[in-house]
Amino acid sequence: MKSIRGRSYELKPNNVQRTHFVKCAGIARFAWNWALEERQRLYREKEGDERFTNANKQHRRLNALKKTDFPWMYEISKCVPQEALRNLDNAYLLYGKARKAGRKARLPKFKKKGKARDAFTFSTGAIRAEGNHVVLPRIGRVRVKEHARKDGRILRATVSRVADRWFVSFLVEQDILDSAPPSGPPIGVDLGVSIMATLSDGRVFGNPRPLQLRLRKIRRLTQELHRRRRGSNNRKKTINRLARAYRRTVNIRRDALHKATTQLAKNHGEIVIEDLDVQGLIRNRHIARAISDVGLGEFRRQIEYKCRWCRSHLTVAPRFYPSTKRCSSCGHIMDDMPLSERTYKCESCGLVLDRDLNAALNLVAVSSTETLNACRDLASTAPARVSRAGSLKQEMNATISHGIGG
Numbered sequence: 001m002k003s004i005r006g007r008s009y010e011l012k013p014n015n016v017q018r019t020h021f022v023k024c025a026g027i028a029r030f031a032w033n034w035a036l037e038e039r040q041r042l043y044r045e046k047e048g049d050e051r052f053t054n055a056n057k058q059h060r061r062l063n064a065l066k067k068t069d070f071p072w073m074y075e076i077s078k079c080v081p082q083e084a085l086r087n088l089d090n091a092y093l094l095y096g097k098a099r100k101a102g103r104k105a106r107l108p109k110f111k112k113k114g115k116a117r118d119a120f121t122f123s124t125g126a127i128r129a130e131g132n133h134v135v136l137p138r139i140g141r142v143r144v145k146e147h148a149r150k151d152g153r154i155l156r157a158t159v160s161r162v163a164d165r166w167f168v169s170f171l172v173e174q175d176i177l178d179s180a181p182p183s184g185p186p187i188g189v190d191l192g193v194s195i196m197a198t199l200s201d202g203r204v205f206g207n208p209r210p211l212q213l214r215l216r217k218i219r220r221l222t223q224e225l226h227r228r229r230r231g232s233n234n235r236k237k238t239i240n241r242l243a244r245a246y247r248r249t250v251n252i253r254r255d256a257l258h259k260a261t262t263q264l265a266k267n268h269g270e271i272v273i274e275d276l277d278v279q280g281l282i283r284n285r286h287i288a289r290a291i292s293d294v295g296l297g298e299f300r301r302q303i304e305y306k307c308r309w310c311r312s313h314l315t316v317a318p319r320f321y322p323s324t325k326r327c328s329s330c331g332h333i334m335d336d337m338p339l340s341e342r343t344y345k346c347e348s349c350g351l352v353l354d355r356d357l358n359a360a361l362n363l364v365a366v367s368s369t370e371t372l373n374a375c376r377d378l379a380s381t382a383p384a385r386v387s388r389a390g391s392l393k394q395e396m397n398a399t400i401s402h403g404i405g406g
């Protein structure tokens, strides 16, 4: 079995390489804008099928023009403009799909220098990761800040700039070894806001809440940015500082999530999670930041692919399974489990347990087939409002109204 994964590293380009990167980014932007202009013109002026074009046709036209009109394109790898045209193709494709599905969509726009993220992609030529450096077409060896792993076949490399730093991300194809699934016992995972995940064996993964801790700094820098004169050096400095603060928060969050999901997928034969409607929750702008800050959607994405790699089984509890209100010991379901109540006290059997741990235990109870059927019955009899997603939403609002959630 093959798997495709992404790997990214920060680059340490020298001055010559930096200049070459800027040139590549400029040519990618130029190719995008040139192709977009042509597409818009064809759409305006032609009729029928001639109103539309694609990346292949545009690439042939651009190649013909290269010799006469754009000879400076020969200074860089030929994939750079080609990939820019493909990106534009994709952007149109996504636009079409979104329109078809009835979602809001925006047509691709022209790229302005210094506005959008500078990025360009290589898909052919010498692309390698070799420990303390990577090899890129026409540029050669570029040093990296961390160790660039050699395993797998690199399909594409995208170089991008964030503030004043350059990064490369590889799309790597790897063989998955047919090893046995992890032998550890099934585990239930209850996701939350103040604590990222509570496990049914009593362990917890804390939530670094990086964005919230850095919110004040980011807010201060944003205000500073508004004071700076447009085009001034100080404004550029503030933009860089702001980008760095954001990047740091993203890194802390991703790191915490990776640690938790790897730990789980590597050590447990079956993992049970709740079925959160993350997209639905994010649509509520009051809780969107709290949700993105924990990265609940990202947790789900990571645990899914890591379970595939490790051959451990991922079970998603039914959407309306009352993991919060159910007693993990006797199965009694409470009418109400207010958020302020951090401890579960069973009215029926007298169990007293931490709220999140009780929920995690309820989730792990879904793991075997036998109980799964029992839970299906439960889920069908439970009123729709007992949705766990709903209770999380409540929890979010409570956190926010207490001023912790920003």
Ligand SMILES: [Zn+2]
Binding pocket: 327, 328, 329, 330, 331, 332, 346, 347, 348, 349, 350, 351
């Ligand atoms: Zn009970």
